[in-house]
Amino acid sequence: MKLRNIFLAPTAILMAVTMLAPLAIIMVYSLLTRGAYGGVELPWTIENFTRLWDPVYAVIFLRSFWIAAVATALCLVLGFPLAMFIARSGSRKNLYLSLVILPFWTSFLIRTYAWMFLLRDTGILNSLLQALRIIREPLSLLYNDGAVILGLVYGFLPFMVLPLYATLERLDPSLLEAAADLGARPRDTLVRVTFPLCAPGIRAGAILVFVPCLGTYLTSDLLGGSKTVMIGNLVQNQFTASRDWPFGAALSLALMAIAMVLLFAARKRGEEML
Amino acid sequence: MPQQTAHDTILELRRVSKDFATQRAVADVSLEIPRGAFFSLLGPSGCGKTTILRMVAGFETPTTGEVWLNRQRIDSLPPYRRNVNTVFQSYALFPHLSVQGNVEFGLRHKKGTDDIKRVLDVLKQVHLEAKASRKPSELSGGERQRVALARAIVLEPDVLLLDEPLSALDPQLRKQVRVELRDLQRRVGVTFLFVTHDQEEALSMSDQIAVMNGGALEQVGTPREIYAQPRSRFVADFLGAMNWIDGIGVRPEAVSICPEGRKAVVTGVTYLGSFCHIAMTLTEGGELIAAQVPPGSTLQSGQTVCVTWNSVDEIHV
Amino acid sequence: MKRGLAVYAVFAYAFLHVPLLILAVFSFNSSRFAVWERFSLQWYRAVAHDGNLIESSLNSLIIAIVATALATIIGTLAAYGLWKRGSAWLSGSMYLSLVTPEIVTGASLLALFQWVFRFAHLRLGMHTVILAHVGFSLAYVVVVVLARLRSYDRTLEEAALDLGATELGAFYRVTLPYLVPAIAAAAMLAFTVSIDDYVITSLVAGVDSQTLPMVIYAMARRGVNPALNAVSTLVVFGLGMLIMLSERLRKT
The missing domain is CATH 3.40.50.300 (P-loop containing nucleotide triphosphate hydrolases)
Structure with a gap:
């Protein structure tokens, strides 16, 4: 056997076991009926997929899309100037860049908890505002869509900044000089030259933020509570409390299908995500 | 004005x-x-x-x-x-x-x-x-x-x-x-x-x-x-090749090889199509000097020749 | 404009880093409420005496170390194999594993394990957690090592073969040393994603394999608890030290 094949064998087995086999099981389960005590039973049915159109669930899908879209837009708006600042900071680039990447290395769970600590009714923000006598009753900052969006932006901002920085860094400075030379003011240069040339980075960043936000579970669970349910929470619920595995499987496949369509659309435009 | x-x-x-x-x-x-x-x-x-x-x-x-x-x-x-x-x-x-x-x-x-x-x-x-x-x-x-x-x-x-x-x-x-x-x-x-x-x-x-x-x-x-x-x-140097002899500049194309003049030993002959580039060392003073001669030249390394140039072609800086 | 950007950047960095700083500061507060009283280490003492926290930390460490070692070795070999000649279905399934939402990965693994347990006499536990962790961190390792191989000069390996090395010898003595920095970076990445994971772990863990993130999650759901601030501070500090150490090693 060739060395290459020997080297690839463990990964092939592992991928088959941890990725493809579970996917196959999910596909089969999604077409079966929920068992009386959890689990799955015959007969075959497509009812789990038709249930996705039920308004109760459609609303959750739409809300997830909305929250992920707003979080992505905010990441873009907040991330672009930051990426620009880093790209233009000369020899300190690496320092500023690592300050953006640093949160990557600290626990996502703990960073989400930090916002719970800040936003709770008895959290630091409310305590501060009450101590300053700006408010008398605590504001409900936690457990709403806004808190989830905030948590997502906080968690995924680096995913937006990195690709934006990479394209800005590669941008030929003489193109910006040419724009100024041809009479464009800094704002015109930004709109007519920098933005269009950064389109690949913007697309990559948007996909890198939107796809995980859409499938998020932890952020909406901790910061959204029972009020902001997203697709991820719905999936988790089917596999645990509701014990409706076939529907959970159908939801999972729907979520994956959406993610794949988005990624495929982005790749079709010639960008390499990996 | x-x-x-x-x-x-x-x-x-x-x-x-x-x-x-x-x-x-x-x-x-x-x-x-x-x-x-x-x-x-x-x-x-x-x-x-x-x-x-x-x-x-x-x-x-x-x-x-x-x-x-x-x-x-x-x-x-x-x-x-x-x-x-x-x-x-x-x-x-x-x-x-x-x-x-x-x-x-x-x-x-x-x-x-x-x-x-x-x-x-x-x-x-x-x-x-x-x-x-x-x-x-x-x-x-x-x-x-x-x-x-x-x-x-x-x-x-x-x-x-x-x-x-x-x-x-x-x-x-x-x-x-x-x-x-x-x-x-x-x-x-x-x-x-x-x-x-x-x-x-x-x-x-x-x-x-x-x-x-x-x-x-x-x-x-x-x-x-x-x-x-x-x-x-x-x-003078940047605008083209230049020979420097006793502080006076002479461009290679102004140097000609003839029966009388300063003695020099040919050290290299490079054929360049439209002309031949001759590298020489002056016997007196030992300075390097280059000349351009017609491509048909039969000069060879080691040969001793005489070089001369017109004083109007001299460049004083 | 330059000045405006700099001012903005200060706010952006504050947004990224101040929440954790506040969390850390209040882990040293003697009050259990979000009002500063005085400096105290009582919450750290509480953490030190919490058997649940200690046990789950040990579990997390064991899982992360074993999973990282396996994923790094297997992933490095795979990256080399893929660099020799690509494999559409392997790359495809790894791509899939990178983009699948965690909750879907966890749920589908749980479904697989439960199905297997119908035939085999097994239960959820450390082994299922480790298998899951190796599975999801493998793609990260391959991506990082493959990126380094992309800038590797194929002729170096050919030269080794030309000088009489076997294929395996050329890999071991020429290619592998070149890959060391990437392998270290990949191991760091695998370790951090493993030790941090809650979503997948919580679905495939058994009663005896509670991990630290699972305990942290449960504490967070229960309410304000300065002991949790102390744990968080320790984790962030620990990971920070680990990164600094690995940077040091990388530079020497």
Whole structure:
């Protein structure tokens, strides 16, 4: 056997076991009926997929899309100037860049908890505002869509900044000089030259933020509570409390299908995500 | 008369210096560039010529000194408020815009119009009207260079700044483009400030040349003056090969081999097609001397010959 | 504009880093409410005496170390194999594993395990957690090592073969040393994603394999608890030290 094949064998087995086999099981389960005590039973049915159109669930899908879209837009708006600042900071680039990447290395769970600590009714923000006598009753900052969006932006901002920085860094400075030379003011240069040339980075960043936000579970669970349910929470619920595995499987496949369509659309435009 | 000069000068640098963090790129340069001239800044890389160009364009601000354009001081204006335009070394064509989009860009921003007729006129002048809708990536090197030119001249700048615009072209094309560029300059009548490190380019195209070295001006003059009467050893050497004998310069093409004269030993013969390059060592003094002789020469290494030259060809610096 | 950007950047960096700083500061507060009283280490003492926290930390460490070692070795070999010649279905499944939402990965693994347990006499536990962790961190390792191989000069290996090395010898003595920095970076990445994971772990863990993130999650759901601030501070500090250490090693 060739060395290459020997080297690839463990990964092939592992991928088959941890990725493809579970996917196959999910596909089969999604077409079966929920068992009386959890689990799955015959007969075959497509009812789990038709249930996705039920308004109760459609609303959750739409809300997830909305929250992920707003979080992505905010990441873009907040991330672009930051990426620009880093790209233009000369020899300190690496320092500023690592300050953006640093949160990557600290626990996502703990960073989400930090916002719970800040936003709770008895959290630091409310305590501060009450101590300053700006408010008398605590504001409900936690457990709403806004808190989830905030948590997502906080968690995924680096995913937006990195690709934006990479394209800005590669941008030929003489193109910006040419724009100024041809009479464009800094704002015109930004709109007519920098933005269009950064389109690949913007697309990559948007996909890198939107796809995980859409499938998020932890952020909406901790910061959204029972009020902001997203697709991820719905999936988790089917596999645990509701014990409706076939529907959970159908939801999972729907979520994956959406993610794949988005990624495929982005790749079709010639960008390499990996 | 000073007044006359002021009238004819379109661009003037007054005692301009530029310091970067670790070095002085331009040191106390004063220049007057006549209206309508093809003016070249010639020098080795790092001599400050590009920095001068960038200060005129507005990408750099002089540390000290003044830049005047059309009797208006411009050294603190941003690039978009100066009536000069640049042809970049890399051309800096916007990759997301078509040829036409590139040419329109400046019209829209600098002049506030998008006069399609002018765009097409200029594209016709550079023979690109058929490729108006192409993207820069679909053009050849020569075509890109012409788009960069068209994009700048459509704005009718007071001075067109060209930063080594031929260096990205292959050598064959370069010679042809020299002629085209010179013709274009005559036709549109715009003042050209042309930066190059290639002395042949500067000599063949310019009305006037300023030779620079180490951030300072060495000499300003017509191509003939610069070549035939260099004022410094640097200028003499930079403009072409030069023999130095007893402190006097003689160009190899002025050296002839004849029955009488100074004795020299041939050390190398290189056949170059249209002529033979002969390297020699003077028997007296031991200086190296080079000559150009007809290609049919039968001289060989080791042979002793006599060399001579006309005293009018001597260059004293 | 330059100045405006700099001012903005200060706010952006504050947004990224101040929440954790506040969290850390209040871990030293003697009050259990979000009002500063005085400096105290009582919450750290509480953490030190919490058997649940200690046990789950040990579990997390064991899982992360074993999973990282396995994923790094297997992933490095795979990256080399893929560099020799690509494999559409392997790259495809790894791509899939990178983009699948965690909750879907966890749920589908749980479904697989439950199905297997119908035939085999097994239960959820450390082994299922480790298998899951190796599975999801493998793709990260391959991506990082493959990126380094992309800039590797194939002729170096050919030269080794030309000089008489076997294929395996060329890999071991020429290619592998070149890959060391990437392998270290990949291991760091695998370790951090493993030790941090809650979503997948919580679905495939058994009663005896509670991990630290699972305990942290449960504490967070229960309410404000300065002991949790103390744990968080320790984790962030620990990971920070680990990164600094690995940077040091990388530079020497």
